[in-house]
Amino acid sequence: MPIYDQKSRIKLVIVAVALLIGAATVIYTNVLVQRLSEREQEQIDLYAKTQRYIINTEETSNLSFLMDEIIGANTTIPVIVTDGEGNIVDARNVNVPKGASEQASIRLLRREIELMKEQHPPIVIEIGAGLRNYLYYKESDLLTQLRYYPLVQLAIIGCLAVIAYFAFSYSRRAEQNRVWVGLAKETAHQLGTPLSSLVGWQEYLRESERFRGEPIVEELGKDIRRLEIITERFSNIGSVPVLNDENILRVTQNAIAYLQSRVSRKVSFEVKTDLPTDTPAQVNIPLFDWVIENICKNAVDAMDGKGSITIHLRRPIRNKSQIAIDITDTGKGISKSKMDRVFQPGYTTKKRGWGLGLALAKRIIENYHKGKLFVKWSEVGRGTTFRVILNGE
Numbered sequence: 136m137p138i139y140d141q142k143s144r145i146k147l148v149i150v151a152v153a154l155l156i157g158a159a160t161v162i163y164t165n166v167l168v169q170r171l172s173e174r175e176q177e178q179i180d181l182y183a184k185t186q187r188y189i190i191n192t193e194e195t196s197n198l199s200f201l202m203d204e205i206i207g208a209n210t211t212i213p214v215i216v217t218d219g220e221g222n223i224v225d226a227r228n229v230n231v232p233k234g235a236s237e238q239a240s241i242r243l244l245r246r247e248i249e250l251m252k253e254q255h256p257p258i259v260i261e262i263g264a265g266l267r268n269y270l271y272y273k274e275s276d277l278l279t280q281l282r283y284y285p286l287v288q289l290a291i292i293g294c295l296a297v298i299a300y301f302a303f304s305y306s307r308r309a310e311q312n313r314v315w316v317g318l319a320k321e322t323a324h325q326l327g328t329p330l331s332s333l334v335g336w337q338e339y340l341r342e343s344e345r346f347r348g349e350p351i352v353e354e355l356g357k358d359i360r361r362l363e364i365i366t367e368r369f370s371n372i373g374s375v376p377v378l379n380d381e382n383i384l385r386v387t388q389n390a391i392a393y394l395q396s397r398v399s400r401k402v403s404f405e406v407k408t409d410l411p412t413d414t415p416a417q418v419n420i421p422l423f424d425w426v427i428e429n430i431c432k433n434a435v436d437a438m439d440g441k442g443s444i445t446i447h448l449r450r451p452i453r454n455k456s457q458i459a460i461d462i463t464d465t466g467k468g469i470s471k472s473k474m475d476r477v478f479q480p481g482y483t484t485k486k487r488g489w490g491l492g493l494a495l496a497k498r499i500i501e502n503y504h505k506g507k508l509f510v511k512w513s514e515v516g517r518g519t520t521f522r523v524i525l526n527g528e
Contacts, residue, residue: 145303153296160292161285171278175212182209183258183270186216190262211275215248216260219267228275247273323369330362367421372495376419376503383416383458383525384408387446390427398432399440408448416458416525422499426508429492430462430521437466437519451524460523461511468515477510500525 185205189198209227216225223244231240251257251271260268274282337355340346388406395404408414427446434444442465451459469477476482478497483490500508500523507524 149296149299149303153292157285157289157292160288164281164285164288168278168281171281172274175275175278178209179212179214179258179270179272181205182212182214183260186268186270187260187262190260190268211277213247213251213273213275215244215251215271217248217269217271219269224268247271320369323366326362326366326369330359330366333359333362364421364424368425371419371422371503372499376422378417378419378504380415381418381420382412383414383418383460384410384412384448386416386418386420386423387427387448387460390424391431391446393424394428394431398435401441402435402438403443404431404446405443406446406448410448410450410458414448414458414527416527418504418525422503426496426499426523427462429496430523433492434462434464434466434519437468438464439466442466442518456527457506458525458527460525461520462523463512463518463520465518468517469510469513469519470515474510474513478508 182205185201189201189206211228213228214226215223215229217223223241226244229244229247231243235243248271251273254273255271257269257271260270262268333355337352337359340349340352340355346352384406391404391406395402431444434442444465445461445463447461447463449459449461451457478493479490480494481490482494497508500506504525506526507522509522511520511522513519
């Protein structure tokens with residue numbers, strides 16, 4: 136659990152850093168936008184004052200300077216000037232297509248005026264004798280782009296955060312896979328030597344006059360077979376297992392029969408099927424048995440060694456080519472807050488548990504059998520249903 140809590144905290148740190156960078160970008164860009172907007176407002180006010188001065192003055196000595204340094208200096212802010220009747224007098228920095236007719240240009244400029252009205256009220260230019268012009272304007276393209284820049288940057292940061300998140304998750308899964316495979320191979324290797332020795336001792340006892348006919352020799356053989364199954368399971372975990380079309384009802388019944396003789400007699404088992412009795416499924420029998428064993432052992436623990444376990448084989452509603460195996464117990468149930476954690480390695484409610492049974496079962500079904508394992512239903516105090524999805528033939 137501490138390792139997975141640490142992994143979760145790292146993910147939260149990634150998200151928090153992305154949000155912090157995004158918030159800082161938005162705040163700083165808004166400051167820049169505000170300053171640039173104020174500067175453009177000052178520039179357009181000076182532009183309007185200059186227009187008013189040029190129209191109302193009779194002095195001509197400074198007109199060239201004013202036209203070049205103030206009027207002509209505005210190369211970014213779109214401006215349209217109309218008279219009191221709405222006729223267009225002047226336009227600057229408005230994109231009018233080359234070759235457009237006069238009528239088309241006027242229609243375009245009038246549409247621009249409507250857009251400008253939405254951003255700013257027009258500036259009135261008094262020209263004397265009760266006459267006036269109106270100066271319409273809107274933000275420059277640079278200011279508009281700067282307003283949308285934080286959204287673009289947030290999108291980029293979001294994409295990078297998502298990539299980092301999935302890269303981290305992939306790295307974690309790859310690390311888990313290496314641990315699983317390494318542990319499985321080492322376990323199979325370690326079991327091999329004493330298992331060979333036990334087989335030799337069993338043969339020796341069988342041939343010995345002293346132990347001939349003794350039940351202990353046959354019991355030893357059963358334990359050896361059990362160890363061989365365990366070794367085979369770990370060997371399959373450490374490599375790519377071979378899947379075969381097997382009679383899924385018979386395989387399930389055999390797994391339950393083996394398990395039933397090794398748990399409390401107060402636990403009853405029932406195998407039901409809605410499938411034809413010869414329905415095949417693609418499974419690796421030693422690994423599939425391991426899945427059934429792990430799920431049922433958890434169910435027995437949840438029932439404190441007393442209750443019933445029902446295994447129901449059927450076709451899923453959404454995909455009739457698959458096979459669903461529902462394993463229902465009458466145990467304590469799982470709360471909603473813990474339902475997402477039951478498959479995490481290390482999660483257990485038992486004092487002496489390792490918390491690997493369900494995690495291993497999920498890995499076997501989803502990684503090796505290309506199926507699914509999940510909690511279909513659970514209610515505290517009533518029980519739990521795990522669903523295994525397998526591929527049919």
